[in-house]
Amino acid sequence: MGTAASELAQSLPMGLAGAPLAAVESMSRAEVVEWLLAAALLVIGASLALRPRVWIRAFAAVASHPLTPLLGGLYALLVGLVIVVLHNLWVADLRVLVTILGWLAVASGVTMLLAPEVYMMVLRRIPLTTRLVAIRGVVRMVLGGAILSYLLTHAG
Template identity: 35%
Template sequence: MEFSDVSVFIGRFFGFYLLIVAVALLVNRKRLISIVKSFADNPALMIFSGFVNLVLGLLAVMFHNIWVSDWRLVVTILAWLTLVKGLGRWFFPDVAKKMAVKVNDRWVVITALSCLVVGLYLLSNTF
């Protein structure tokens, strides 16, 4: 079964991105917790990052909105989550700020391991 080049490209993009995020979170846990909390206090950065997530999420959803029961479903869900994250930072910055303030060591480890598993899953299915 062959998959479209777009599915493979976006799957690899998310796979590598999640793998890099996982390693960065595990290597720099304490520093990243501090950065996330200070990020929440910067409204301009919150809006800008929301814009970046909005654009990337919208592009990913427009090019890959495939609801099938294989690895492409993970890509579609990640695309929608990216879009929702961008919209959330634009329309509900106070909620995003409250979430950022709650970031702790346990959250970082759980997030890193989740990113690692999903990233490896996508990479193993797109190469």
């Protein structure tokens, strides 16, 4: 992390500027992306797995809204670009999963922004059963757990 992060850490009370920020400062950009993605996959996955009915209602509410591909595309493209710019690692270990997920997010964002009708057609065809939504959540938790496990076993 740059001097701005160091200055911020020094200006915060000790309890807020403790080990977590110091740990982040010692990480590479790729490691920060890996930690963030692992956390997001675990939390979003748990939400999907534990609250599938809430997600089904949310999906149904946005499935026909014209802003869905625009907002979804902006979000997916931004997240994907951050991942691939900071973590474009084509290596023979689990870190490549982060890179692949980043490129998939970029492709998804581009599709939503440039071919929204294709995205909406696909969105409408996705089965919305509680079981399938929960399974999607479990898959995300497995991916997040795999990344987290890699991080914990390969800590510098």
